[in-house]
Each structure stands twice: as structure tokens, then as C-alpha cells.
Amino acid sequence: MKAIVVHSEADKPVLKWETVADIGYEPHEVLVNVRATAVNRADLSQARGHYPPPPGASEILGLEMAGEIAAIGDAVDGWAIGDRVCALLPGGGYAEQAAAPADMLVRMPDDWSFITGAAVMEVWLTAFSNLFMEGDLKPDETILIHAGASGVGTSAIQLARHIGAAVYVTAGSERKLARCRELGASLAVNYKEADFSTAVMETSGGRGVDLILDPVGGPYLLQNLRVLRAGGRLVNIGLLGGTKGEMDMGLVLGKSLRLIGSRLRSKPLSQKIGITRDFEKTFWPLLVSGVLKPEIDSVYSITEARAAHEYVARNQNLGKVILKLDG
Ligand SMILES: NC(=O)c1ccc[n+]([C@@H]2O[C@H](COP(=O)([O-])OP(=O)(O)OC[C@H]3O[C@@H](n4cnc5c(N)ncnc54)[C@H](OP(=O)(O)O)[C@@H]3O)[C@@H](O)[C@H]2O)c1
Known part of the structure; x- marks a missing residue:
């Protein structure tokens, strides 16, 4: 099969669409002909050698895919060859074929393109699990979402607004x-021009945010702690600005705050299956009916993966960047 292989030229990753060894699948898995995948920030880090896949996962880039089932493991029930599916992957999405546990599959509606299917799993499951499972967001609460126009951010805004949170x-x-305002944000701060903590405290009448x-x-660590209300939760899902910050434990103890770090990719398979199934029961029907919508910025051919990565690295995308395979 063909897949993206990462080469390095002058310390820069060069992504090439090349022939690689065919992959197999386990009895509990299906093999999928991938029709579309998507760029995630983790792919950029992995291509630079900073974010190796978890043990046992494919070395090929790609944390999600949409496609058609090509073969089915002996222990799998309920799926047929040709079924249109999408799924989160621990790796391997930038390829003509990917293997996935049947329990991770979500059936795509007939009227969805593979481009839409490839725009959902990673960012919506990240937003869903962190807002509700890690962050315990409630309808009468206020959430502050950094990088609001990212794939994760645009999903999180819609989920939070849907339950009634500010x-x-x-x-x-x-x-x-x-x-972000169109999607429902009542305060949108340009962090390059203003101190977000001042704007948050002014807009909230000095009360701050819950999550x-x-x-x-x-x-952002110190400002985040300052704008959290008593009982507030800080859920960190990335390090776009760096790892080191200033900490004031007086704020943590004084306001009974909780600091949570969360990574979807490294969770055990059983937890990822649980998140997928919970999402399918709760918010997936709202995506199918169009109440919630994946924000798609642009579509590249998989052969242009390098250009797509460079575009995302320049922070130009608003929502998802999709990689489409031929066929
Ligand atoms: N922990 C997990 O399980 C998990 C899962 C998925 C994603 N993530 C993380 O979630 C984040 C968003 O992912 P995504 O795929 O949705 O990203 P994305 O669509 O590529 O958007 C990321 C945006 O973050 C903003 N940004 C970049 N550097 C920044 C900085 N130093 N300070 C402030 N803002 C910055 C940029 O927007 P502006 O133009 O607004 O600056 C950029 O476009 C990434 O950090 C990703 O690694 C974590």
C-alpha cells in the first residue's frame, strides 16, 4: 500500500507518499480503505521526532480516518465489507489502509462525505472528553477556551453552548x-493585543470562569489560575506556548482549584472505546442532524501533506485541515 513516509531534509520533515509494507489486522479489528484523514498538531510534532506513537501503534502519521471497510476480523460482528465508517486511531491514518478495533468504529451517515467524516473524531472526542469527563462542565457554568478557532476549540464552543454554558x-x-462569536462565544479576546485575564474578569463582573x-x-498558567473561580478546573491538553510557567499554590489551595492534564492518544483502548461510545450516544446524533457542525478549513490531497502541515504550523487554519485520498 501507499502511505506518508517522513524524511528529513536540513532538519525539516519532508512528507512523501510512498509504497510501504501492507498491514494486517487482528481478529477484533477491521481493515479500512482510508478515503480521508486529517492533520492534527500531534502529527506535526511526530514528524519532527518529538511525539513518538504509543507502544504497539503504527509508526505512520495519522490519528483519525474515514473510509470503507475492506476486510473484517474473525471475532467481529455487526459490520460488513463496504460499510462507511470513521474512527480515532493511535496512528496510521496517513495511508491507503488502516486497521482499527471494531469497537472504535462509528458508522457514517449516508449523506456525509468522507471529508466530513475525517473532520470529527479527534477534535470532537477531545473536546467532549475534556469538557464533560475531565472538566465536569455544567449548563450554568462559564468556560474559557484558549485557541478557540482551532479544531478542538470550534468543537468545544459548540458543545459548551449546546448544553447552555457561557x-x-x-x-x-x-x-x-x-x-468564535458566530459559534456562540460571548467574549472573544485577541491574546496578541490584550491580556485575556483582564478581559475575562471585566466581562464576568469579577467572578471569573469555572473551567x-x-x-x-x-x-498561561498564572493567568489561568487567577481567572478561575472557587472550585474551578484547569484542563491542559497541549503545550503550544511551552512547558514552563509561574505557579502560585496560594491560588490553588485558596480557591480549591483542580489542575488536570489529559491526553487522548495515550489513554488505554478501553477508555477510548468508552469515550467513543458515550459520544455516539450523546452528541453524535446532533452532528448527524446538523445541529452541531465540524468546522472544516481546507482540503488537501494526501500527496500534499507537507504543504498541509506547513499551513497548520503557520496557524492559518480555522478548524480542520483534511487530507483526501484518491478513489
Ligand atoms: N491532549 C489531547 O488529547 C489533545 C487532542 C487533540 C488536540 N490536542 C491539542 O489541542 C490543541 C489544538 O489542537 P487542534 O488540532 O485543534 O489545533 P489547530 O486547529 O491546529 O489550532 C491550533 C491553534 O492554536 C493557536 N496557537 C498556536 N500557538 C499558540 C500559542 N503559542 N499561544 C496561543 N495560541 C496558539 C493558533 O491559533 P491562533 O491564530 O488563534 O493563535 C493555532 O491555529 C493542540 O495543542 C493539540 O496538540 C490535544
């Missing part, structure tokens, strides 16, 4: 802030 966001351009979804990390 949403504040940060983002780095007027175009991105405007889209923060933070992919930025170290540089």
Missing part, C-alpha cells in the same frame, strides 16, 4: 475571533 475564547486574529480548556500551557 463561552469565552481567546484567538489570534479578528477573522478567528469573529467565527478552562487550555492547549497553551506554561505561559
Whole structure:
């Protein structure tokens, strides 16, 4: 089969669509002809050698896919060759074929393109699990979402608004802030021009927020702790700004705060299956009916994966960047 192979030229990753060894599948798995996958920030780090796949996972990039079932393991029930599915993967999505446990599959609606299917699993499951399972967001609460116009951010805004929570966001351009407002954010702060903590405290009448979804990390730590209310939760999902920050334990103890780090990719399979099935029961029907919508920025051919990575690395995307395979 063909897959993206990472080469290095002058310390920069070069992604090439090349012939690699065919893959197999286990009795509890299906083999899928991948029709579309998507770029995630983890792929950029992995291509630079900073984020190795978890033990046992494919070395090939790609944390999600949409496609058609090509072969079925002996222990799998309920699926047929040709079924249109999408799934989270621990790796291996940037390839003509990927193997996935049958329990991780979600059936795509007939009227969805594979491009839509490839835009959902990684960012919506990340937003869902971190807002509700890690962050325990409630309808009468306020959430601050950093990188609000990211794939995860645009999903998180919609989920939080859907249950009735108030949403504040940060983002780095007027175009991105405007889209976050359209999706339901009542406060959208350009973090390049203003101190988000001042804006959050002013808008909330000094009360702050209950939950923060933070992919930025170290540089935001102290401001995040300052704007959390008593009993607030900080859920860190990324380190876009770096690992080191200033910490004031007086704020943590004084307000009974909780600091949570969470990584979807490294969770045990049983937990990922649980998250997928819980999402399928709760919010998936709202995606199928169009109440919630994946935010798709652009579609590249898989052969242009390098250009797609460079586009995402320049922070130009608003929502998902999809990689489409021929056929
Ligand atoms: N822990 C997990 O399980 C998990 C799973 C999925 C994703 N993630 C993480 O969640 C984050 C979002 O992922 P995504 O795929 O949705 O990303 P994305 O769509 O590529 O968007 C990321 C955005 O973050 C903003 N950004 C970049 N560097 C920044 C910095 N130093 N300070 C503030 N903002 C910055 C940029 O937007 P602006 O133009 O607004 O600056 C950029 O476009 C990433 O950090 C990713 O690694 C974590």
C-alpha cells in the first residue's frame, strides 16, 4: 500500500507518499480503505521526532480516518465489507489502509462525505472528553477556551453552548475571533493585543470562569489560575506556548482549584472505546442532524501533506485541515 513516509531534509520533515509494507489486522479489528484523514498538531510534532506513537501503534502519521471497510476480523460482528465508517486511531491514518478495533468504529451517515467524516473524531472526542469527563462542565457554568478557532476549540464552543454554558475564547486574529462569536462565544479576546485575564474578569463582573480548556500551557498558567473561580478546573491538553510557567499554590489551595492534564492518544483502548461510545450516544446524533457542525478549513490531497502541515504550523487554519485520498 501507499502511505506518508517522513524524511528529513536540513532538519525539516519532508512528507512523501510512498509504497510501504501492507498491514494486517487482528481478529477484533477491521481493515479500512482510508478515503480521508486529517492533520492534527500531534502529527506535526511526530514528524519532527518529538511525539513518538504509543507502544504497539503504527509508526505512520495519522490519528483519525474515514473510509470503507475492506476486510473484517474473525471475532467481529455487526459490520460488513463496504460499510462507511470513521474512527480515532493511535496512528496510521496517513495511508491507503488502516486497521482499527471494531469497537472504535462509528458508522457514517449516508449523506456525509468522507471529508466530513475525517473532520470529527479527534477534535470532537477531545473536546467532549475534556469538557464533560475531565472538566465536569455544567449548563450554568462559564468556560474559557484558549485557541478557540482551532479544531478542538470550534468543537468545544459548540458543545459548551449546546448544553447552555457561557463561552469565552481567546484567538489570534479578528477573522478567528469573529467565527468564535458566530459559534456562540460571548467574549472573544485577541491574546496578541490584550491580556485575556483582564478581559475575562471585566466581562464576568469579577467572578471569573469555572473551567478552562487550555492547549497553551506554561505561559498561561498564572493567568489561568487567577481567572478561575472557587472550585474551578484547569484542563491542559497541549503545550503550544511551552512547558514552563509561574505557579502560585496560594491560588490553588485558596480557591480549591483542580489542575488536570489529559491526553487522548495515550489513554488505554478501553477508555477510548468508552469515550467513543458515550459520544455516539450523546452528541453524535446532533452532528448527524446538523445541529452541531465540524468546522472544516481546507482540503488537501494526501500527496500534499507537507504543504498541509506547513499551513497548520503557520496557524492559518480555522478548524480542520483534511487530507483526501484518491478513489
Ligand atoms: N491532549 C489531547 O488529547 C489533545 C487532542 C487533540 C488536540 N490536542 C491539542 O489541542 C490543541 C489544538 O489542537 P487542534 O488540532 O485543534 O489545533 P489547530 O486547529 O491546529 O489550532 C491550533 C491553534 O492554536 C493557536 N496557537 C498556536 N500557538 C499558540 C500559542 N503559542 N499561544 C496561543 N495560541 C496558539 C493558533 O491559533 P491562533 O491564530 O488563534 O493563535 C493555532 O491555529 C493542540 O495543542 C493539540 O496538540 C490535544
